[in-house]
Amino acid sequence: MQGFKKAFAEQLRLALPSQEVTLERPKDYQKGDLAFPCFKASQSLGMSPQSLASLLASKIKIKDATIEATGPYVNLRLLESVRSRETLASTLGNYPLPPQEKKNATILVEYSSPNIAKLFTIGHVRSTMLGHALANIYAQEGYEVVRLNHLGDWGTQFGTLLAAYELWAKDSNPELEKNFPWAAEYSSESTTPLHRLLQLYIRFHAEEEKNVSLREDARAWFKKLENQDPDARRLWKKFRDLSLIEFNRIYERLGVTFDSLEYGEAFYEDQIPGVLNALDSKGLLKEGENGSKVVDLSEEGFDIPCLIQKGDGTSIYASRDLAAALFRKSKWNYERCLYVAGSEQNFHFQQVFAILSKIDPWFKNKQTHVPFGLIKLPEGKMSTRKGNVIFLEDVLNEARDRIQKIISAKNPELSNQAATSEMLGTGAVIFINAFNDRNTSITFDWNKVLAFEGDTGPYVQYAHARICSIFRRAGGSWSQWAEPRSEDFGRLHFESIELPKSLQGLDHASAQHLIFELNGLEPALKASAISLSPTSLARQLLTISKAFSVFYNDSPILNVEQSEAIRQSRLLLCLATARVINQGLRWLGIFAPTEM
RNA sequence: GCACCCGUAGCUCAGCUGGAUAGAGCAUCAGACUACGAAUCUGGAGGUCGGGAGUUCGAAUCUCUCCGGGUGCACCA
Numbered sequence: 275m276q277g278f279k280k281a282f283a284e285q286l287r288l289a290l291p292s293q294e295v296t297l298e299r300p301k302d303y304q305k306g307d308l309a310f311p312c313f314k315a316s317q318s319l320g321m322s323p324q325s326l327a328s329l330l331a332s333k334i335k336i337k338d339a340t341i342e343a344t345g346p347y348v349n350l351r352l353l354e355s356v357r358s359r360e361t362l363a364s365t366l367g368n369y370p371l372p373p374q375e376k377k378n379a380t381i382l383v384e385y386s387s388p389n390i391a392k393l394f395t396i397g398h399v400r401s402t403m404l405g406h407a408l409a410n411i412y413a414q415e416g417y418e419v420v421r422l423n424h425l426g427d428w429g430t431q432f433g434t435l436l437a438a439y440e441l442w443a444k445d446s447n448p449e450l451e452k453n454f455p456w457a458a459e460y461s462s463e464s465t466t467p468l469h470r471l472l473q474l475y476i477r478f479h480a481e482e483e484k485n486v487s488l489r490e491d492a493r494a495w496f497k498k499l500e501n502q503d504p505d506a507r508r509l510w511k512k513f514r515d516l517s518l519i520e521f522n523r524i525y526e527r528l529g530v531t532f533d534s535l536e537y538g539e540a541f542y543e544d545q546i547p548g549v550l551n552a553l554d555s556k557g558l559l560k561e562g563e564n565g566s567k568v569v570d571l572s573e574e575g576f577d578i579p580c581l582i583q584k585g586d587g588t589s590i591y592a593s594r595d596l597a598a599a600l601f602r603k604s605k606w607n608y609e610r611c612l613y614v615a616g617s618e619q620n621f622h623f624q625q626v627f628a629i630l631s632k633i634d635p636w637f638k639n640k641q642t643h644v645p646f647g648l649i650k651l652p653e654g655k656m657s658t659r660k661g662n663v664i665f666l667e668d669v670l671n672e673a674r675d676r677i678q679k680i681i682s683a684k685n686p687e688l689s690n691q692a693a694t695s696e697m698l699g700t701g702a703v704i705f706i707n708a709f710n711d712r713n714t715s716i717t718f719d720w721n722k723v724l725a726f727e728g729d730t731g732p733y734v735q736y737a738h739a740r741i742c743s744i745f746r747r748a749g750g751s752w753s754q755w756a757e758p759r760s761e762d763f764g765r766l767h768f769e770s771i772e773l774p775k776s777l778q779g780l781d782h783a784s785a786q787h788l789i790f791e792l793n794g795l796e797p798a799l800k801a802s803a804i805s806l807s808p809t810s811l812a813r814q815l816l817t818i819s820k821a822f823s824v825f826y827n828d829s830p831i832l833n834v835e836q837s838e839a840i841r842q843s844r845l846l847l848c849l850a851t852a853r854v855i856n857q858g859l860r861w862l863g864i865f866a867p868t869e870m
Numbered sequence: 871g872c873a874c875c876c877g878u879a880g881c882u883c884a885g886c887u888g889g890a891u892a893g894a895g896c897a898u899c900a901g902a903c904u905a906c907g908a909a910u911c912u913g914g915a916g917g918u919c920g921g922g923a924g925u926u927c928g929a930a931u932c933u934c935u936c937c938g939g940g941u942g943c944a945c946c947a
Contacts, residue, residue: 431946588945619947826907
């Protein structure tokens with residue numbers, strides 16, 4: 275396909291000297307494989323796009339392809355046999371997409387970043403899986419990717435935890451397990467240490483409403499923590515360790531990894547003075563209210579200064595974000611750093627990025643906040659403090675259980691039902707997040723999040739499972755060829771397959787449509803990289819799966835009274851489809867079952 | 871007051887840097903399992919793309935404005 279693209283563009287450039295030639299992919303596969311829109315060129319030539327298109331179409335000749343003008347477009351359409359061969363040859367190598375040239379540049383992706391002592395809610399799945407997908411996509415695009423988790427293990431919120439522990443749990447107060455009615459709904463797991471810490475956190479904020487002085491206790495505890503108080507440090511470490519055990523369990527369940535979990539907020543504790551110095555030496559640090567230190571950003575159009583140090587001398591998240599950026603610059607000398615965090619932090623990141631550019635012009639335009647909308651409840655915002663949240667594990671468990679019921683009804687013979695239910699349930703939850711634009715806020719609805727028919731993860735997974743089912747019947751090495759031999763950072767590595775001399779039985783519409791859509795994987799991946807959103811990738815996977823379902827429905831593959839050559843060719847198309855789906859899902863963080 | 875996001879079919883949403891007749895899913899109606907898995911497929915119905923103005927050969931897409939919804943604005947992150 276690349277060869278045809280090059281040849282087509284070259285001939286267009288010859289015919290249109292000094293014109294910009296960019297090729298598109300037609301939306302409708304029947305129009306062809308490549309399209310040149312004539313609008314711009316025709317304007318500067320003083321003719322209508324239609325007549326330019328037909329003029330160009332008569333001039334351009336490319337072997338194995340027809341060139342025709344359709345209205346204002348010149349379309350290149352490959353001969354069916356050539357399209358089949360080109361596509362299968364390129365998808366049945368080691369990788370479904372060829373490895374991109376090394377960019378020799380590093381992209382940092384900061385994502386997930388949960389707070390210590392809080393359980394993952396359904397909201398966390400967005401940052402976690404969005405960041406995971408972006409990291410995979412940029413790795414495929416040839417970048418060196420560093421996966422960072424800016425763990426929320428520092429700050430006054432930690433002070434609240436210490437204060438609450440001191441008040442109510444110091445001597446393992448049995449009351450800790452009561453008084454939180456909502457927790458009873460999660461009784462099976464509410465006895466884990468993290469649940470207890472969360473209960474402390476919630477209780478603290480509930481009592482704080484009645485007793486404002488508790489707020490001061492929390493700040494005092496954080497000050498003790500920053501002042502190396504041994505008790506505070508010991509508890510900090512304990513709480514952090516307990517939390518990480520839970521976090522790692524969730525990450526394992528989601529198949530998400532980080533380069534390191536060490537670079538949380540606490541990691542930058544000893545680097546805060548450096549930040550203050552850097553700001554001060556540039557004359558940026560100003561006195562704020564109550565003895566605090568701030569950076570004035572009125573020149574940048576912000577009517578509120580950015581708080582850098584609190585009145586009691588303790589640090590705040592902005593200072594830690596600045597420290598993190600300075601550290602990252604010296605460690606990775608990055609090209610770009612993506613901050614995958616909720617849109618409610620928009621203002622904060624604008625401030626931080628503005629300050630970074632003031633400290634050092636190097637930072638200009640290197641940081642990007644990748645925001646996403648909230649997941650809300652029908653009654654409004656979720657709030658961990660208030661306890662009206664949906665926990666991620668409950669969603670994953672419910673998804674798994676509902677799938678299990680469906681399997682019991684539809685495929686009771688299935689051998690590894692537990693693993694498959696997990697794969698499909700989690701796949702559904704992850705897919706729906708990738709499927710929708712990250713900016714839109716979602717109102718949580720069990721039946722929508724856990725839908726398994728139509729435009730869903732399981733639909734795509736089903737297409738894969740069906741293909742694998744065909745391979746099991748086909749025998750030979752087919753099943754084995756559909757299995758990746760290895761994986762590195764989301765990229766699947768398969769056995770390279772040689773094509774037979776002639777491909778037969780692929781010239782009809784449904785096969786050609788499927789082939790056309792397989793070619794859409796790469797553009798979709800590029801679009802996802804540019805838009806910093808896996809949506810176009812997820813949608814293309816769905817489109818491919820739909821095209822496969824149509825093909826499957828109208829094209830006998832195994833039990834045909836046809837030639838072995840046709841059977842062979844159609845199996846190869848199935849193989850290419852399975853690999854593309856498997857790879858695409860894996861980029862999103864979803865696994866493709868061979869049976870379901 | 872400052873900043874950001876959203877408004878497209880009954881519902882949930884796609885529609886990429888303006889471009890070929892505005893697309894999916896759900897729901898609804900009518901069909902397809904004695905063919906490789908019906909978690910599927912085929913077809914019907916359903917939209918003055920929130921209103922208005924502007925830029926353009928061309929606007930769901932860009933600009934302005936208004937209306938409606940959501941979010942954040944210094945001692946939480």
